[in-house]
Amino acid sequence: xxxxxxxxHSIDNWLYNTFDPTVAMLVEFLVVxxxxxxxxxxxxxxxxxxxxxxxxxxQVRLGPNRVGPGGMFQTVADTLKLIVKEGMTxxxxxxxxxxxxxxxxxxxxxxxxAPLMFAKGIQIWDINIGILFITAVSSVSxxxxxxxxxxxxxxxxxxxxxxxxxQIVSYELSAGLSVLSIVVLxxxxxxxxxxxxxxxxxxxxxxxxxxxxxxxxFIIAVTAETNRAPFDLAEAESELTAGFHTEYSGMKFAxxxxxxxxxxxxxxxxxxxxxxxGWMPLHIxxxxxxxxxxxxxxxxxxxxxxxxxxxxxxxxxRWTFPRLRIDQLLNLEWKYLxxxxxxxxxxxxxxxxxxxxx
Amino acid sequence: xxxxxxxxxxNSILASPDVEGDLVINVGPQHPATHGVLHLVITxxxxxxxxxxxxxxxxxxxxxxxxxxxxxxxxxxxxxRMDYLSAHINNHGxxxxxxKGLQVEVPPRAQVIRVLMDELTRLASHQLWWGAMAxxxxxxxxxxxxxxxxxxxxDIMEETCGARLTMNYMVPGGVMxxxxxxxxxxxxxxxxxxxxxxxxxxxxxxxxxIFQNRTKDVGYISRxxxxxxxxxxxxxRGSGVxxxxxxxxxxxxxxxxxxxxxxETAGDSFARYMxxxxxxxxxxxxxxxxxxxxxxxxxxxxxxAVLKLPKGEFYSRVETARGELGVYITSEGATxxxxxxxxxxxxxxxxxxxxxxxxxxxGDLVAMxxxxxLVIPDIDR
Amino acid sequence: MPSAxxxxxxxxxxxxxxxxxxxxxxxxxxxPDLNFDYLFCLTCIDWKTHLTMVxxxxxxxxxxxxxxxxxxxxxxxxxxxVSGIWRTAEFxxxxxxxxxxxxxRNHPDLRLLILPDGWEGxxxxxxxxxxxxxxxxL
Numbered sequence: 001x002x003x004x005x006x007x008x009h010s011i012d013n014w015l016y017n018t019f020d021p022t023v024a025m026l027v028e029f030l031v032v033x034x035x036x037x038x039x040x041x042x043x044x045x046x047x048x049x050x051x052x053x054x055x056x057x058x059q060v061r062l063g064p065n066r067v068g069p070g071g072m073f074q075t076v077a078d079t080l081k082l083i084v085k086e087g088m089t090x091x092x093x094x095x096x097x098x099x100x101x102x103x104x105x106x107x108x109x110x111x112x113x114a115p116l117m118f119a120k121g122i123q124i125w126d127i128n129i130g131i132l133f134i135t136a137v138s139s140v141s142x143x144x145x146x147x148x149x150x151x152x153x154x155x156x157x158x159x160x161x162x163x164x165x166x167q168i169v170s171y172e173l174s175a176g177l178s179v180l181s182i183v184v185l186x187x188x189x190x191x192x193x194x195x196x197x198x199x200x201x202x203x204x205x206x207x208x209x210x211x212x213x214x215x216x217x218f219i220i221a222v223t224a225e226t227n228r229a230p231f232d233l234a235e236a237e238s239e240l241t242a243g244f245h246t247e248y249s250g251m252k253f254a255x256x257x258x259x260x261x262x263x264x265x266x267x268x269x270x271x272x273x274x275x276x277x278g279w280m281p282l283h284i285x286x287x288x289x290x291x292x293x294x295x296x297x298x299x300x301x302x303x304x305x306x307x308x309x310x311x312x313x314x315x316x317x318r319w320t321f322p323r324l325r326i327d328q329l330l331n332l333e334w335k336y337l338x339x340x341x342x343x344x345x346x347x348x349x350x351x352x353x354x355x356x357x358x
Numbered sequence: 359x360x361x362x363x364x365x366x367x368x369n370s371i372l373a374s375p376d377v378e379g380d381l382v383i384n385v386g387p388q389h390p391a392t393h394g395v396l397h398l399v400i401t402x403x404x405x406x407x408x409x410x411x412x413x414x415x416x417x418x419x420x421x422x423x424x425x426x427x428x429x430x431x432x433x434x435x436x437x438x439r440m441d442y443l444s445a446h447i448n449n450h451g452x453x454x455x456x457x458k459g460l461q462v463e464v465p466p467r468a469q470v471i472r473v474l475m476d477e478l479t480r481l482a483s484h485q486l487w488w489g490a491m492a493x494x495x496x497x498x499x500x501x502x503x504x505x506x507x508x509x510x511x512x513d514i515m516e517e518t519c520g521a522r523l524t525m526n527y528m529v530p531g532g533v534m535x536x537x538x539x540x541x542x543x544x545x546x547x548x549x550x551x552x553x554x555x556x557x558x559x560x561x562x563x564x565x566x567x568i569f570q571n572r573t574k575d576v577g578y579i580s581r582x583x584x585x586x587x588x589x590x591x592x593x594x595r596g597s598g599v600x601x602x603x604x605x606x607x608x609x610x611x612x613x614x615x616x617x618x619x620x621x622e623t624a625g626d627s628f629a630r631y632m633x634x635x636x637x638x639x640x641x642x643x644x645x646x647x648x649x650x651x652x653x654x655x656x657x658x659x660x661x662x663a664v665l666k667l668p669k670g671e672f673y674s675r676v677e678t679a680r681g682e683l684g685v686y687i688t689s690e691g692a693t694x695x696x697x698x699x700x701x702x703x704x705x706x707x708x709x710x711x712x713x714x715x716x717x718x719x720x721g722d723l724v725a726m727x728x729x730x731x732l733v734i735p736d737i738d739r
Numbered sequence: 740m741p742s743a744x745x746x747x748x749x750x751x752x753x754x755x756x757x758x759x760x761x762x763x764x765x766x767x768x769x770x771p772d773l774n775f776d777y778l779f780c781l782t783c784i785d786w787k788t789h790l791t792m793v794x795x796x797x798x799x800x801x802x803x804x805x806x807x808x809x810x811x812x813x814x815x816x817x818x819x820x821v822s823g824i825w826r827t828a829e830f831x832x833x834x835x836x837x838x839x840x841x842x843x844r845n846h847p848d849l850r851l852l853i854l855p856d857g858w859e860g861x862x863x864x865x866x867x868x869x870x871x872x873x874x875x876x877l
Contacts, residue, residue, distance in 0.1 A: 323496025
């Protein structure tokens with residue numbers, strides 16, 4: 001069958017047979033790099049469009065519908081605009097940090113894509129500490145944000161960046177603990193092991209109560225981590241400060257903007273991998289006939305379907321809930337989410353030892 | 359957050375921008391959260407507000423001076439531009455003042471039409487307030503829902519009065535033209551549609567835990583302070599002050615109608631919010647009571663073409679969507695007024711913002727301003 | 740009771756000398772039978788020979804209304820502030836100061852409110868204010 005796995009294997013074989021191993025490896029690097037950048041760009045286009053259409057649907061209006069059939073090329077137009085916009089650098093900024101910050105945020109998003117499994121066998125790097133790698137590298141984006149706020153030479157940007165930084169660092173704890181719950185259930189940090197362990201059912205079903213609790217906490221925590229929806233005080237339009245990216249314009253702003261949406265994709269991809277089975281089709285225990293039918297849908301469709309469903313839920317949050325104040329936000333994390341996730345981890349460990357899951 | 363009801367002398371705080379570590383920032387005049395051009399200069403200590411100093415005048419059009427050279431028939435329409443969300447009610451107040459001077463009796467049909475238009479305007483104003491308030495605290499969807507309902511009222515107004523925002527419909531003696539034949543049918547449709555929507559509004563925003571946390575215990579003002587600051591309207595009724603002019607000094611047919619004056623005692627932003635939500639229901643019930651009982655007859659009393667008020671002073675008070683509007687005409691017997699003073703509700707409500715905001719966090723300022731429902735052209739005149 | 744004379748118009752009017760106003764104001768608010776705690780309108784009228792300050796007071800408890808008027812000298816209009824008694828007067832008196840030029844003694848913060856910078860002393864609402872560029876008189 002024309003599965004992605006076969007295509008990638010055949011390209012791999014052809015390269016190694018035709019060229020020197022080192023050259024083949026370099027060519028593969030380039031191919032993977034282009035794929036990732038291409039995916040990045042494509043995701044940016046699709047997600048921004050999706051956000052606008054979903055928000056329009058919820059607000060009883062149409063959304064962009066002039067540029068292209070059904071408004072499909074709106075984001076292309078927006079990207080062109082951002083590229084040709086004048087990139088103003090304010091007067092007394094720290095030039096090196098100012099220019100570096102958007103790149104750090106973007107590079108982090110790209111690197112985090114390495115361990116993710118997009119389909120059966122499609123993974124850039126199946127490192128044995130997969131999920132730990134993801135959690136660790138995504139923490140580095142805070143540095144980019146703080147850099148942007150500091151280097152902007154603007155007290156409002158600094159305020160916004162500080163708030164963002166505090167928010168992200170706090171919510172990483174809860175996110176990490178919910179991720180740990182699934183790692184405990186699986187017994188391995190490797191992404192492919194986690195997905196393979198869901199071949200008889202997704203963890204959100206198999207791990208009943210603690211997995212559902214972990215899932216809810218995970219969704220709340222990643223919404224806060226990506227500075228979205230009810231937790232977007234740092235960049236809200238009707239609040240005082242316009243956030244850490246006030247002073248950026250043109251292409252640099254485009255990079256921040258893009259990185260934010262790709263971050264949403266990545267955290268939803270992680271959620272889909274851990275809780276909803278990644279590329280694994282919906283299998284129910286030993287119902288082999290049902291499982292076999294589910295296998296006919298290509299695995300990359302399963303993966304992207306689940307991820308986009310979670311993205312839709314996160315977008316739904318944005319247009320439904322009012323914003324939390326910064327102290328209420330931090331309150332929520334330190335007084336409620338963190339104790340609950342710690343207890344949940346304990347509970348999950350007990351369940352795993354006693355094998356009380358499906 | 360609960361303060362003593364003593365009058366504080368603020369001379370010490372005036373010097374505070376020189377205190378080390380204080381930040382002075384500007385909110386506005388162009389800002390998505392200030393409804394209109396309001397420039398607030400805020401002195402912050404960290405995240406806590408020490409002083410709020412409003413700088414007004416960005417939309418000052420010297421209406422009071424202008425009215426001294428406009429005739430008694432003309433000056434009414436300048437007031438639509440003052441508080442444009444309660445345009446009918448502003449015009450009504452001016453017309454009442456002129457009628458007091460002329461000792462003219464308004465026919466019953468005109469009275470009922472005026473009250474109907476007033477209450478529909480109050481509903482439209484509260485709808486816009488609700489949408490804008492939700493948008494300020496971050497929920498972006500209710501804005502569109504509110505405007506969808508407001509469109510229905512705007513369409514009704516357009517059919518009868520000819521305009522959607524500044525409906526120049528009231529004249530001294532009655533209304534300018536009779537209501538359109540479709541008026542009753544469309545208002546009936548609106549009532550049945552909106553009755554369900556109010557419950558939807560409550561579900562979407564009022565019951566939301568995040569929203570309640572943003573507005574409860576925020577912006578407290580006690581009853582005595584509210585009276586001392588001259589607050590009126592729903593902002594004062596949220597602190598327990600009984601100040602509904604429609605109940606205390608009824609004008610037109612309000613004395614014969616069945617409706618409640620909504621009073622909440624909590625004094626915080628959530629109480630003011632609830633007062634307006636409940637007022638929407640009351641306005642809806644007033645419209646329902648009147649829409650089938652419009653008496654036949656004249657829609658305008660006979661008055662001379664050129665009006666001259668006798669020498670003296672006349673004051674009329676009406677309840678706009680924001681509070682008590684006072685129209686104070688001093689006349690010397692000429693065809694133009696000698697001096698008009700418009701006592702606008704927003705002016706006094708704004709003076710309480712400084713008192714409410716002391717000691718609060720900067721994120722609360724937006725919630726407070728939202729519930730005070732300020733319309734800046736009303737303040738600047 | 741200070742010297743005052745009464746007129747009947749729409750509501751009871753009391754004319755008070757501007758030096759006696761502060762004492763009267765305090766007793767109007769504090770006396771249990773009067774209890775005028777709601778100052779709902781504070782303004783000034785320019786009669787070409789003098790200025791008149793007008794205060795509209797209401798009691799939220801007894802629901803009676805009183806109008807207090809005070810004549811001021813046109814060349815040197817000067818009156819004590821009541822913003823310590825009714826807090827709403829703070830903004831209203833600033834507006835009267837900028838529009839009519841009335842100085843309020845002991846006002847905590849007497850400066851321009853609605854007019855932009857540079858209009859100090861111009862008193863636009865006075866009858867003798869002329870602005871040939873912008874004003875159109877009927």
